[in-house]
Amino acid sequence: MIGLPTSSPEVVSPARETRPNWLSRAVNAVRKRPSAAVGLFVIAAFVVLAVFAPWISPYSTSSPTGPIYAAPSASHWLGTNSLGIDELSLLIVGSRISLLVGSCAAVVAGLIGGTVGLVSGYFGGAVDVVLMRTTDFFIVIPPIPLMIVIAAVWGPSLGHIILVIGLLLWATTARVIRAQTKSVRQRGFVKRAETLGERSARTIVRHVLPQVAPLLLANVILTVALSIFYETALDFLGIGDPTAVSWGTIIQNAFLETATSNGAWWAIVPAGLAIALVIISCYLVGQALEDALNPRLSGGYLLVRPWKLRPLTGREAEDL
Amino acid sequence: MSQPLLRVRGLNVWYELRGRTEVHAVRDVDLDLDEGERVGLVGESGSGKTSVIMALMGLLPSTGSLSGEVLLSGERTLERGERSARASRWRHTAMVFQGAMNALNPVKTVGWQIIEPMLVHGVADKGQATRRTHELLERVGLPGATARRYPHELSGGMRQRACVAMALACRPKVLLADEPTTALDVVIQAQIIELLDDVASELGMGVIVVTHDLPVVARLCPRAAVMYAGEVVESGPTDALFHSPRHPYTKRLFEAVPDLSLGEEVSSIPGSPPQLDRPIVGCSFAPRCDLGFERCTVERPRLRLVTPDQLAACHLNEMPSEQVAPASSHELGPQQSEPDAAHATCGPATRRDPLLRLSEIQVKYALRRGPWDWLGRRPREYVRAVDGVSLEVRRGEMLALIGESGCGKTSTAQAILRLVEPASGTVEFDGAEVTRLTRRALRPLRRRVQMIYQDPYDSLDPRLNVRGIVEDGLVANRLGDRSERNVRVRRALERVELSPPERYLERLPHELSGGQRQRVAIASALVLEPELLVADEPVSMLDVSVRAGILSLLSRLCHEDGTAVVMITHDLSTAAHFADRVAVMYLGRVVEIGTVREVIRAPRHPYTKVLLSAVPDRDPCVRARPILLGEAPSAAMIPSGCRFHPRCPMAEPTCSELDPQLEPAKGHRVACTLAPRLQTAPAAVTGAEVAP
Structure with missing residues (x-):
């Protein structure tokens, strides 16, 4: 596999000359899969929404601007909640926390998982055994209860939520990266680096990391989806930052204030849809990246289509 | 005139590439094959030789298309595309594929795979097919019980034999062999060649052998066709092609192949074959041809009769005879090899003290590990890959390590650099004991000993450009500042004949040809100015036409610049041509060591003699009968006494008891x-004879 360097967190972007290569491949990957383009578009739209939230949101999110549980109308497109606060504004402002926590936690998970995977796969032996048994341990931990416990002990804050989610989601990334590192380790140019007298750390950063970076990126994007999911879950359970507005707290609030028995579907459904949309988009992009970068997943050459016979032309025809 | 068994007219093959371009891989190929006749198809990789036989089998990939007429006993086999091809495939034309490892299904028994085509084509019922499978296996020299075994239980040579049996299952009229001997050891190669020879003459099939290995064709095929850039450029009797080639490419191709005759010049063909995704104007070989003239760049030469039985596609043959003459005495290109004088004595940089001294090196690999071995416990069983090897290499000397695969030659080389830790013994480099150094102290030494790997497609980082790759060693060792590194990189590229360096600095590995890649790999080692180069099969992955260039480059580095070179190779001809001294290894031991002249001309160990006899000569008139022996035993089960005695044609009862050691003397x-x-009767064992 010909790898490409990416701007994933720990890459010390080593090769300027390959940049067009990575760009063109990414563009190609998106063009070949319209689903990835859709995912990318949705994510981009939500990012724009989150960045410009204070300017876009039509009403304040801290004070009531209408009646309690008002149904969607021209003035309140998505109605209002139990306090009379505009739901659309909450949804727009809430996207900030959800996306921020989701991406930061995924980066934390990617950093830990990437490092563990690279070190474990590169050095092998006892290092590998110790790190991988630790990884196994993290894989089997049921995340939600542990997150509840840790978040409760550390106290609710944005930073803690990011750390807790990051610390519990790195294990699968570590496994995937380790496997890829092990195979890159066998390549001639990595062995050659060793004979050149290169230090292991340099070999990893210069030769191995760029080869596994695309896979790491794909994994980080997939982890973003999971992190958003867990962030919402924690908020819903009331363990998140109580002062911040997020999609999770919107749903929690609606649940606590008996929105369902009031028939106020607009208090729950839009936030739920937003979460689902972002998660699906992350998966679409992550999958597309993985497929584009893993040649074994592209099935084109498996086509059972016979070769073609061409009519005789030119020289052959006149000879016969 | 009688109808030939197989008649191919105007065969063209195209492959569709991504981005809507199309490669015209085979261009207007005509081929005739009579019953019982054997034809060789030779050429560099990419010359379209494999495409030809894949087209004959109807086995092109879905991106392929073909046109042309293929008549097998007067019947058109490809006229209805895949449907008509399927009916005749394996029934009338069968094939021995390249790489026997991949041609067999790992989850089915060998017998099942031989029976299958017979049942599919309705040639035999189940009982008959089973009986025939036994016969076939015995015919190819395997016990009949092999039918119940799985491919992984067989060695490489046995698998290739099973593939031959499979090809013979339906009594095909035509047998196609695609590189039947590549990836096999010399001794096994010789066995497979003998087998194909026997089987083909016994069954009277027509055989087409596709190979880049000219000696194989010289040995097997009385007639051959040379392919270049998708077309047949010359065809005729093999000895005529060798002795009086009428196309410059044929001549240069034969010159590029070393054989055991010491002293003959070997030279590579400069340049690379043309791109086939655009139309070729004029002669396809013209850009690389040193005899070309104006007409060659304008008009495509047609294949015509130049002698009563030789066809060639070259304008030179239409010129008056005195002007053709230069074809046999033209000047060699700049990549000419060192003359023979280089073998006898070393260059001026020679010094008496050995630069590298291995004594009693042992390398062991753990065979079976217990569940707690990662904690540092000793594994229970070992393979002794290297078992007491002692060698010396002086400056300005090239030592070739020769042996079958599994004999420990690569492990020995890795032990020199401590890429594997020797279990015992010492490595001394320039007076310092490498085996006693700590990892940290080893690093400066790594700079002075550099390694060149077998596969230049794997050993260059695909993301770095040539500058980055060559510079890597300097940066890693913190040598020089930016401008100095730049100067050194350029100098290294010039030394490997990639000049001007500017043309290559910014290129990525995939933009280079195989030969250029290997040159870049060598440059990346040279940039550190090593005193010892360890080259692990440096040319085995490269095309025949560029091998000689790489080898003479190594030889020049060695003899002119005084770099010591240890070259690992399984190819005796290569060693004979380029090395100064040869060490023959067998099952972890050096069994014979001496100068090239001594070892190749007057081998004393029976194993060396066997190896030498297995090398086919590139001259088709020299037909030496190889000594056949069983396959190499595994290093996990080393025989008692002399390791070679179970396979030795000369073995005596005492050989199984006495473990002979290398004589302590010098030389x-x-x-x-x-x-x-x-020593008194060498002819008796080599069995060599020269055909009239």
Whole structure:
């Protein structure tokens, strides 16, 4: 596999000359899969929404601007909640926390998982055994209860939520990266680096990391989806930052204030849809990246289509 | 005139590439094959030779398309595309694929795979097919019980034999062999060649052998066709092609192949074959041809009769005879090899003290590990890959390590650099004991000993450009500042004949040809100015036409610049041509060591003699009968006494008890108790004879 360097967190972007290569491949990957383009578009739209939230949101999110549980109308497109606060504004402002926590936690998970995977796969032996048994341990931990416990002990804050989610989601990334590192380790140019007298750390950063970076990126994007999911879950359970507005707290609030028995579907459904949309988009992009970068997943050459016979032309025809 | 068995007219093959371009891989190929006749198809990789036989089998990939007429006993086999091809495939034309490892299904028994085509084509019922499978296996030299075994239980040579049996299952009229001997050891190669020879003459099939290995064609095929850039440029009797080629490419191709005859010049063909995704104007070989003239760049030469039985596609043949003459005496290109004088004595940089001294090196690999071995416990069983090897290499000297695969030659080389830790013994480099150094102290030494790997497609980082790759060693060792590194990189590229360096600095590995890649790999080692180069099969992955160039480059580095070179190779001809001294290894031991002249001309160990006899000559008139022996035993089960005695044609009862050691003297040494007696009658064992 010909790898490409990416701007994933720990890459010390080593090769300027390959940049067009990575760009063109990414563009190609998106063009070949319209689903990835859709995912990318949705994510981009939500990012724009989150960045410009204070300017876009039509009403304040801290004070009531209408009646309690008002149904969607021209003035309140998505109605209002139990306090009379505009739901659309909450949804727009809430996207900030959800996306921020989701991406930061995924980066934390990617950093830990990437490092563990690279070190474990590169050095092998006892290092590998110790790190991988630790990884196994993290894989089997049921995340939600542990997150509840840790978040409760550390106290609710944005930073803690990011750390807790990051610390519990790195294990699968570590496994995937380790496997890829092990195979890159066998390549001639990595062995050659060793004979050149290169230090292991340099070999990893210069030769191995760029080869596994695309896979790491794909994994980080997939982890973003999971992190958003867990962030919402924690908020819903009331363990998140109580002062911040997020999609999770919107749903929690609606649940606590008996929105369902009031028939106020607009208090729950839009936030739920937003979460689902972002998660699906992350998966679409992550999958597309993985497929584009893993040649074994592209099935084109498996086509059972016979070769073609061409009519005789030119020289052959006149000879016969 | 009688109808030939197989008649191919105007065969063209195209492959569709991504981005809507199309490669015209085979262009207007005509081919005739009579019953019982054997034809060789030779050429560099990418010359379209494999495409030709894949088209004959109807086995092109879905991106392929073909046109042309293929008549098998007067019947058109491809006229209805895949449907008509399927009916005749394996029934009338069968094939021995390249790489026997992949041609067999790992989850089915060998017998099942031989029976399958017979049942599919309705040639035999189940009982008959089973009986025939036994016969076939015995015919190809395998016990009949092999039918119940799985491919992984067989060695490489046995698998290739099973593939031959499979090809013979339906009694095909035409047998196609695609590189039947590549990836096999010399001794096994010779066996497979003998087998194909026997089987083909016994069954009277027509055989087409596709190979880049000219000696194989010289040995097997009385007639051959040379392919270049998708077309047949010359065809005729093999010895005529060798002795009086009428196309410059044929001549240069034969010159590029070393054989055991010491002193003959070997030269590579400069340049690379043309791109086939655009139309070729004029002669396809013109850009690389040193005899070309104006007409060659304008008009495509047609294949015509130049002698009563030789066809060639070259305008030179239409010129008056005195102007054709230069074809046999033209000047060699700049990549000419060192003359023979280089072998006898070393260059001026020679010094008496050995630069590298291995004594009693042992390398062991753990065979079976217990569940707690990662904690540092000792594994229970070992393979002794290298078992007491002692060698010396001086500056300005090229030592070739020769042996079958699994004999420990690569492990020995890795032990020199401590890429594997020797279990015992010492490595001394320039007076310092490498085996006693700590990892940290080893690093500066790594700079002075550099390694060149077998596969230049794997050993260059695909993301770095040539500058980055060559510079890597300097940066890693913190040598020089930016401008100095730049100067050194350029100098290294010039030394490997990639000049001007500017043309290559910014290129990525995938933009280079195989030969250029290997040159870049060598440059990346040279930039550190090493005193010792360890080259692990440096040319085995490269095309025949560029091999000689790489080898003479190494030889020049060695003899002119005084770099010591240890070259690992399984190819005796290569060693004979380029090395100064040869060490023959067998099952972890050096069994014979001496100068090239001594070892190749007057081998004393029976194993060396066997190896030498297995090398086919590139001259088709020299037909030496190889000595056949069983396959190499595994290093996990080393026989008692002399390791070679179970396979040795000369073995005596005492050989299974006495473990011969390398004679302690200097010079040509051998580890065989019988050697003193055998020396008197060497002809008896080589069995070489020159055909009239």
